[in-house]
Amino acid sequence: MKFALSKTRRRILLYGLTALFLIAAPFVIFYSIGIFVDLRSRTLLPTGGIFVKTNVTGAKVFLNGALAKENSFLSRGALLNDITEGAYLLRVEKERYQPWQKKVVVKNGTVSEFRNIFLIPQEPAETTVFQITSPAMAIKTIDPAAGASAVITISENEDTRLFLLDTATNQITNTDVRHVLETALSPTKQKLLIKTFAKENNANWTVADISNDEFRIIASLPQRISYFANNAAKTILLKTIKKISFHPLDENKLYLQDNQTNLFLYDTASQTANLVISNVNSFFPAQNGIFFLDKNGFLAFSDFLGKQITVLDKKGFFLTNVPSKFISSPASSALGIIDQGGGLFFLSDPAEELRMLAHDTANAAISPFSDKIAYWNRQEINILWLKDSKESPFEKSGDITAVFKTDGKETIRDAVWLDDNVHLLYLTDKRIVLSEIDPRGGILASTVIDVNANHFFYDPNGKKIYWANKNLIRSISLE
Numbered sequence: 001m002k003f004a005l006s007k008t009r010r011r012i013l014l015y016g017l018t019a020l021f022l023i024a025a026p027f028v029i030f031y032s033i034g035i036f037v038d039l040r041s042r043t044l045l046p047t048g049g050i051f052v053k054t055n056v057t058g059a060k061v062f063l064n065g066a067l068a069k070e071n072s073f074l075s076r077g078a079l080l081n082d083i084t085e086g087a088y089l090l091r092v093e094k095e096r097y098q099p100w101q102k103k104v105v106v107k108n109g110t111v112s113e114f115r116n117i118f119l120i121p122q123e124p125a126e127t128t129v130f131q132i133t134s135p136a137m138a139i140k141t142i143d144p145a146a147g148a149s150a151v152i153t154i155s156e157n158e159d160t161r162l163f164l165l166d167t168a169t170n171q172i173t174n175t176d177v178r179h180v181l182e183t184a185l186s187p188t189k190q191k192l193l194i195k196t197f198a199k200e201n202n203a204n205w206t207v208a209d210i211s212n213d214e215f216r217i218i219a220s221l222p223q224r225i226s227y228f229a230n231n232a233a234k235t236i237l238l239k240t241i242k243k244i245s246f247h248p249l250d251e252n253k254l255y256l257q258d259n260q261t262n263l264f265l266y267d268t269a270s271q272t273a274n275l276v277i278s279n280v281n282s283f284f285p286a287q288n289g290i291f292f293l294d295k296n297g298f299l300a301f302s303d304f305l306g307k308q309i310t311v312l313d314k315k316g317f318f319l320t321n322v323p324s325k326f327i328s329s330p331a332s333s334a335l336g337i338i339d340q341g342g343g344l345f346f347l348s349d350p351a352e353e354l355r356m357l358a359h360d361t362a363n364a365a366i367s368p369f370s371d372k373i374a375y376w377n378r379q380e381i382n383i384l385w386l387k388d389s390k391e392s393p394f395e396k397s398g399d400i401t402a403v404f405k406t407d408g409k410e411t412i413r414d415a416v417w418l419d420d421n422v423h424l425l426y427l428t429d430k431r432i433v434l435s436e437i438d439p440r441g442g443i444l445a446s447t448v449i450d451v452n453a454n455h456f457f458y459d460p461n462g463k464k465i466y467w468a469n470k471n472l473i474r475s476i477s478l479e
Contacts, residue, residue: 046108047084052092053077054100054117062091079111090114098122102441113392116422120434120446125477129170132471142468144457145210146189150466152473153180162194166213167459167466170475175208175215186246187330191218193244193254202239207254207268219268225256227264227273236264236273243323247304248285255285261295265305276306281319284326288333288350293317293324299337301350313354318343325363332370334386338363344375348386357384363414369421372437376412380405381426383437393438401439413453419460427456432465432476449476 052061052071059071061078071078071092085108093099097119104112132139132154140153140160148168154161162177179197186192190211196204207219225236240258247253247265256264256273263280264273276290277283283292290302297316302309317324318341327336336357337345344361347354357375364375371387381403389395403424406412415426424435429452435445453467465476 047082048106048108049083049111050080050088050090050104050106051077051111051113051115052080052090052117053115054092054094054119056094056097056119059092059094059097059117059119062089062093064089065091077115092117092119094119096122098446100444102444104441114438115391116420116436116438118418118420118423118434118436120448120478124448126449127170127475128472129165129466129475130172130473138470139455139468139473141183142455142457142466142473143183143185144189144459144466145185145192147211147213148459148461149210149213150457151183151185151192151210152468153183164210164213164215165466165473167462167464167475173215177208184245186251187248188251191246191251193246195244203241205238205241205244219252221254221266221268222271225264225266225271225273227275229275243283245283245285248287249304255283255290257283263290263292263306274305276304277302277309282323282326284328284335286328286333286335291326291335291337291347291350293319293337293339295319299345299347299354310350312347312350315345315354315356317341317345327364327366327373329366329370331368332366334366334370334373336364336366336373336375342377346373346384346386358382362412365415365417367417367421368419371421374403374415374417374424376415376426378406378411381412381415381424381435383424393440401437401443403435403437403443404433404445414456416456416458418458425456425458425465427453427467432456432467434478448478 054071054076057073057076060067061069068080069078083106085106087103087105090104091099091101100117100119106112137154137156140155143151145151148166150165152163152165159178160180162175162180164173181195181197184193192208192210194206198204205221206217209216209218221238223238227234227236241256242259243257245255252268254266256266261280263277263283265276266273279294281293281295283290292300297319298311299313300309300311317339320340322340325338333349335347338361342360344358344364345354345356360377361375362377364373366373372383372385374383383401383403385395385397385399388397410428410430413427415424422437426433431450432448433445434448453469456467458465463478467474
């Protein structure tokens with residue numbers, strides 16, 4: 001049996017729904033533009049909102065000390081509505097985590113967004129990875145490699161040995177390589193270039209495959225290398241080579257720089273080389289070619305074979321016999337250069353103009369998304385925004401954010417970006433700190449651990465920080 005409404009009832013239903021819509025529509029419209037309707041006082045109150053998002057679930061959001069909301073289990077976000085314009089104390093906390101707190105400003109008709117709140121455990125889980133008991137031994141370097149691994153060098157008296165760390169298992173492997181002078185990872189971090197001491201003050205150079213949690217020597221450079229220049233066969237002595245870098249697109253080839261400022265391209269398979277560029281002070285093989293500083297201090301760019309060379313800038317760098325430092329980004333062609341006077345220069349693209357950013361720079365790091373560069377010395381850390389930000393705080397290209405300045409009681413040693421692109425980890429002689437880069441209400445920085453470490457790095461796979469001093473390597477979980 002079918003049920004049918006009479007014509008009168010249909011008309012009543014239509015009129016009723018229409019009336020309900022007309023009554024509710026103003027409230028919906030006012031709400032959408034940030035206006036709260038106070039039925040008691042019969043007034044319209046303009047309001048704003050606050051949106052927060054954290055790295056953990058179950059976080060409580062307080063406004064001026066009163067609990068306002070708990071963040072969502074799925075999105076880890078929380079939206080606070082109907083807040084009158086003004087300044088507020090916003091606090092986000094969770095049991096066993098350090099609280100996040102800032103003074104925020106709410107404006108009518110807008111939602112102030114804080115999408116990158118990172119809560120740090122109050123007592124982060126720590127693990128001893130490696131400990132040296134001999135007073136004659138000391139950890140010299142620790143560098144992250146591909147996947148879950150790191151390269152470690154340990155000195156003992158006048159010897160330096162090479163080890164590999166598996167960060168997934170915290171297992172240390174002795175490679176049996178001794179007398180290590182320096183190491184360099186390939187762009188993929190799956191191969192390792194090793195320079196070791198040889199007799200009569202000479203050096204040996206070898207290439208090892210460190211992928212798949214293994215260590216295997218795959219190439220050794222001969223003491224005499226044949227090369228071709230001007231259609232003539234010549235010879236390079238390995239002891240004259242002062243720097244070697246991997247070819248960015250073919251890790252079976254190497255760029256060799258001798259002490260006469262010549263740059264060669266060497267093939268590990270044929271063990272022969274070709275002269276590529278002369279008069280080179282410093283060089284960096286990028287994904288699209290070679291950037292180099294000539295001995296006159298000009299910046300130039302070349303194809304991989306040195307056939308086409310373009311001078312990019314003639315500002316003039318401060319040069320010595322020590323190579324300048326190149327800061328690259330795997331996500332773009334952006335390039336930073338720190339000369340021997342501490343001058344920091346930045347080039348967003350070979351077609352763009354070279355910019356000088358700062359003096360007295362110790363080191364720098366381009367963010368994972370290549371939209372900003374952090375640079376620091378012993379006293380301060382700053383960030384230059386390279387692109388307009390598409391989310392709060394909506395910084396503009398060219399803006400500079402001061403992240404940290406010491407009070408003279410501690411010294412900055414190093415800094416790295418988190419993989420989220422919006423937090424910095426930095427190491428001082430007293431502690432490891434996680435810092436946000438949002439200047440609204442002041443930069444919020446939280447001490448992860450008080451420690452006097454010489455080296456550290458961040459493992460994005462395990463969300464862990466590894467730090468080392470002379471006789472100890474430990475890991476700290478940020479989860």
